[in-house]
Amino acid sequence: MNRRFILPVTALALGGLVLAGCSGGDDPEGGSTSGGGGTMAEGCEDYADYGMHEGETVQVYSTIQEREADDLVTSFEQFEECTGITVDYVGTQEFETQINVRVEAGDPPGIAIIPQPGLLARLVEAGHVMEAPDAVEANVDEFWSESWKGYGTFDDVFYAAPLMASVKGWVWYSPSEFAEKGYEVPTTWDAMMELTAQMAADGADNTQYRPWCIGFESGDATGWPGTDWIEDIVLRQAGPEAYDQWVAGELPFASPEIQGAFDTFGEIALNPEYVNGGLGGPESIISTSFNDGGLPILDGNCSMHHQASFYEAQWPEGTTVAEDGDVWAFITPPVAEGDPAAVTGGGEFVAAFNDDPATVALQTFMSSDTWANIRVSLGGVISANQGLDPANASSPIGQQAVEILQNPDTIFRFDASDLMPAAVGAASFWTGMVDWVNGTKTTEQVTSEIDATWP
């Protein structure tokens, strides 16, 4: 009896040993030995200012995973070689909760890459984030605009430098379809609505066809694509001042400005004639995942899809993203002709939890134009760093996004839901959008309910 029980356990343990033997050889970090004991290696001229920190390790903690994480780690390679610092990278989907746990428990990483200023504000308030070192602040003053610096500043103290950026509020469309049917890229909101009406009329004989397709589903974050819509409309309709007040909680959701934005969005999202191409009626919006939301454009079942620049990665392989390709995007137009270009966007911030020289060196490196150019050249992302050469962006849409971000006339505002307290921006605003687009609640009900959850 005893033997029979023990056998499988031993077998399992042996299996483990065999596996351990197999994988023991390949060191995942590819060996973290740095070249040369103290002497500067070849090509390290750019890194001389960071000094030598032989044997030091800095843990970087973030939400970034897989391909983008690989690129991020690659972007540190030369830095590691030249300074002797080992960058220990950990990326997890659970970042937003885990960073709280680790910080509260006194086990913070060296550096965290935080995608929401709201979360950053909470960590700063709790007194865990180090003030930015002078070198970082100097870099940010040189390479970033005032508004970007402002998102890392709390009570006039600067804490966290911006890292990467994304531009939201693109409207994806098919250039070939536009050319074929003689549609023009609209330059005002009204022109876009007229175009929508025209498209609906032209496509009336295809029962599947609607001008717009929208997808809200995103697991436990379902509803966020809707918040992007509202933010874009508020920024264009009510202006940047109102937007800032709204974010700060001074302008409630139930105010005419914000309710107006809901109504404007409702003209599209709640109209069964305008949504949801190839997917169903307005009720299909919440069950369509945001990853798949724009794909009906390729089948000709819809013509326009509102989503951030990172939607580029969602197109299936073999789709050309270019001004004359299969898909391309224009920025959501302003309300009136001649209004200044206003965009919403997102980004990440680098917060340090200790002031070890190695941490400071890495933090400074990440705020430099050197890093921005290295990382952007690897592809897939962009940065708002002014020292970035737009030509380094890997795709036409990325290049255009960099140009928009670097244009001094652009009014840039950070994604409002990321700035608001998490109880609103990562909870009731999302659920509110879901209830609203489902038709279960009116604009008045939804907006006052969101206001009630503001802490």
Next chain:
Amino acid sequence: MSVPTAPKTVEDPDLTPTEPKKAKRVKTRLTSRGATIAAIVIATLWTIPVFGLAISSFRPEREVKTTGWWTIFENWGWTFDNYNTILFESGASSASLGQYFVNSIVIAIPGTIFPLVLALMAAYAFAWIPFKGASWMFVAVFALQIVPLQMALIPLLRIFNYDWIDISGTFAAVWVAHTIFGLPLAIFLLHNFISEIPRDIMEAAKVDGSSHTQTFTKIVLPLSLPAIASLAIFQFLWVWNDLLVALVFSGGTVRTAPLTQRLAEFAGDRGSDWQLLTAAAFVSIIVPLIVFFSLQRYFVRGLLAGSTKG
């Protein structure tokens, strides 16, 4: 083993004659046609999603994302791409799957053995060593099951970070955490089983002059083997499938992260590669399946034997 290995024959004399009859009745009822059909229907319903997952894991990305697995005949297409990617690809930020596999095993085996050993000893003490406050202590242990482990994450991690302990981010931290979280349920279940051992046997052992240690190793341990096995499966599955505890206590680096954490990453930043999860799920199921099938006869017996008499 000098101790009698068939304790069930020494059961209460007034119960013994009725038992076979009852057992027979239960058996006939459970093997009736209706029950069989119901069992088959339930089993099928429960297996369909797994079956769908299996099919999906062999379908090309485009097909997975645009059509359901039940349309496999209309959208014919098979590929090993998904398995290829998860098994053999590793990037600058991750190791090959083998490393995580080993980590998982290194976590799961002590994570199963530690709580089992401690719980066995505790359960024996609660059941057969009379001491002051035993029943209150048992109630306290029982009540500990209720504390949601999420609430204990921060305090425990804080303790692990004390200078004189300082084990956060190592395997030891994960083992200790799993042991702590597993103990209340393990003690509760094992106590129920061990206290069922007939008093006659225990007293006979005592009369023969066996100490508590001897009684424990020579009588209690062999007799509770079914319960131990079923609990081992439970605990192993729980530790193997756990993500939260490992995420918090292992620090999440390549050196200590278990398979589950790697699997969670496969979907990519914005979930654009979720077709890989289907294949990843099957890779991760293999070990629990081996454990379950090699211990399952004890499992079934242990569940039934857990506390036959109320």
Next chain:
Amino acid sequence: MTVPWIRGSLVVVVTTITIATLKVFDIVRTMTGGQFETSVVANEMYSRAFRLGQPSIGAALAVVLFVMVIPIIIYNVRVLRQHKEAR
């Protein structure tokens, strides 16, 4: 007749499963994140405490969860007592 015969097993299983179910949070979190009116106490507790930065509400919910389980504890203690006396 079958039910009284396996009463002991039933008590154990019902107790364990009830407690485990009351504590369920991972399934809710993965499937809906508590949206569409599917949130449960354990999920609400986790997201308040760790995601939304309201640890005090999270702690209060943990206490609520504990109170909900007290009847099960009391019942089990009584069964345990009877059992001890019978032995």
